[in-house]
Amino acid sequence: MSHEELLAGRTAHMESNAIREILKVTAQPGVISLAGGIPAPESFPVDAIARFTSVILQRYGGRAFQYDLTEGFRPLREALVPFLARKGVKTSPDGVLVTSGSQGALDALGKILVSRGDRVAVEAPTYLGALSAFNPYGPEYVELATDEEGVIPESLEERLNEAPVKLIYLVPTFQNPSGRTLSLERRAKIADIIIRHNALVIEDDPYNDLRYRGEALPALHSWAPDNIIYLGTFSKIFAPGVRVGFAVAPATISRWMVLAKQGTDLHTGTFNQALCAEYLQSGEVDRQIPRVVELYRPRFHAMLRALEEHFPPWVHWSNPDGGMFVWAESSLELDLLDIYHRAVSRNVAYVPGTFFYATPGTHLNTMRLNFTMPDEQHIARAVATLAEVLLEAGEGAKIGQGL
Numbered sequence: 541m542s543h544e545e546l547l548a549g550r551t552a553h554m555e556s557n558a559i560r561e562i563l564k565v566t567a568q569p570g571v572i573s574l575a576g577g578i579p580a581p582e583s584f585p586v587d588a589i590a591r592f593t594s595v596i597l598q599r600y601g602g603r604a605f606q607y608d609l610t611e612g613f614r615p616l617r618e619a620l621v622p623f624l625a626r627k628g629v630k631t632s633p634d635g636v637l638v639t640s641g642s643q644g645a646l647d648a649l650g651k652i653l654v655s656r657g658d659r660v661a662v663e664a665p666t667y668l669g670a671l672s673a674f675n676p677y678g679p680e681y682v683e684l685a686t687d688e689e690g691v692i693p694e695s696l697e698e699r700l701n702e703a704p705v706k707l708i709y710l711v712p713t714f715q716n717p718s719g720r721t722l723s724l725e726r727r728a729k730i731a732d733i734i735i736r737h738n739a740l741v742i743e744d745d746p747y748n749d750l751r752y753r754g755e756a757l758p759a760l761h762s763w764a765p766d767n768i769i770y771l772g773t774f775s776k777i778f779a780p781g782v783r784v785g786f787a788v789a790p791a792t793i794s795r796w797m798v799l800a801k802q803g804t805d806l807h808t809g810t811f812n813q814a815l816c817a818e819y820l821q822s823g824e825v826d827r828q829i830p831r832v833v834e835l836y837r838p839r840f841h842a843m844l845r846a847l848e849e850h851f852p853p854w855v856h857w858s859n860p861d862g863g864m865f866v867w868a869e870s871s872l873e874l875d876l877l878d879i880y881h882r883a884v885s886r887n888v889a890y891v892p893g894t895f896f897y898a899t900p901g902t903h904l905n906t907m908r909l910n911f912t913m914p915d916e917q918h919i920a921r922a923v924a925t926l927a928e929v930l931l932e933a934g935e936g937a938k939i940g941q942g943l
């Protein structure tokens with residue numbers, strides 16, 4: 541019997557994650573991976589987690605291991621209100637929905653909002669996990685042009701004018717994969733556009749607290765709360781394995797997200813939510829975020845220094861102020877998916893940028909470089925080697941037209 545025949549129509553849209561396949565080699569011994577998209581494990585506050593655990597066991601006993609409301613563990617929803625207010629997201633405990641990572645929220649949003657053929661606007665490039673969450677429902681992606689300051693407002697307005705757009709997905713701060721941030725001026729413009737067009741936006745904001753320079757910017761949500769579903773997570777500032785994220789959405793959307801979540805996991809793990817509540821309530825969050833930032837800041841500077849020192853003049857890279865990634869683009873027509881294998885044979889890995897576009901097989905001249913996993917010495921060595929690989933590949937390559 542072929543089990544393939546049993547699969548639902550939507551399953552065909554869940555393409556096997558090609559990125560996973562090619563990144564398997566990064567686990568080989570000796571490979572310095574600039575491909576990771578994950579926090580450094582040495583940043584996890586293990587001692588604090590041990591303390592929180594005994595506090596939780598004493599305070600809640602078995603309740604910490606019981607089924608709970610789909611909407612989330614009440615003490616966590618309460619503790620999230622002031623935390624969110626610091627980012628410009630005004631809400632109440634009832635306005636917060638706890639999710640299983642922000643990925644859980646993206647999954648619920650795909651389920652309740654996206655029908656076949658719906659136009660869904662995404663940045664070019666965008667976060668691959670959002671595409672994976674929406675793909676099963678067969679949307680028609682509409683790509684939004686971006687530059688060093690994030691999404692170009694005129695590009696969004698044009699797309700909204702040409703035909704209805706069901707949903708807009710944005711990562712305005714330290715974007716994955718580009719590291720870029722939507723400027724203050726553009727936030728105001730984007731908010732004005734989405735309000736005028738009565739459009740619905742997902743503001744996915746996992747990297748906001750990882751700022752190495754410059755001033756914090758208010759969430760887009762603060763300009764247009766009725767048009768925005770704001771998503772946050774404990775993955776980058778606490779530990780991704782607890783799988784706790786949160787959403788603040790307009791009431792109708794939130795109600796449907798709860799129903800979708802009931803069918804997925806009933807609720808996010810109670811004990812893990814209690815850990816996150818304790819993390820916020822105890823004030824540990826205000827000690828931990830600076831620790832994570834201080835761990836990553838030298839790695840961030842090591843990456844920028846090494847790129848400056850070694851990369852060929854025909855490669856341009858983004859200039860982020862925070863987050864986990866730098867984005868690089870070759871103005872020579874190089875296939876960085878193909879060159880990836882040469883880099884791996886020299887013990888360096890990155891993610892070919894083509895995976896981050898809604899239109900497959902495009903933008904082969906791009907790559908994403910992570911600077912939070914390897915330490916400064918490894919970053920310097922990896923970038924120097926990668927530069928050698930690029931220079932060899934670039935020899936004889938023609939300068940791309942108009943690049």
Ligand SMILES: Cc1ncc(COP(=O)(O)O)c(C=O)c1O
Nearest residue numbers: 641642643667716744773775785
């Ligand atoms: C932009 C973006 N959104 C969402 C996620 C998912 O994070 P989590 O489900 O761990 O909260 C990630 C993870 O890397 C991400 O980069």
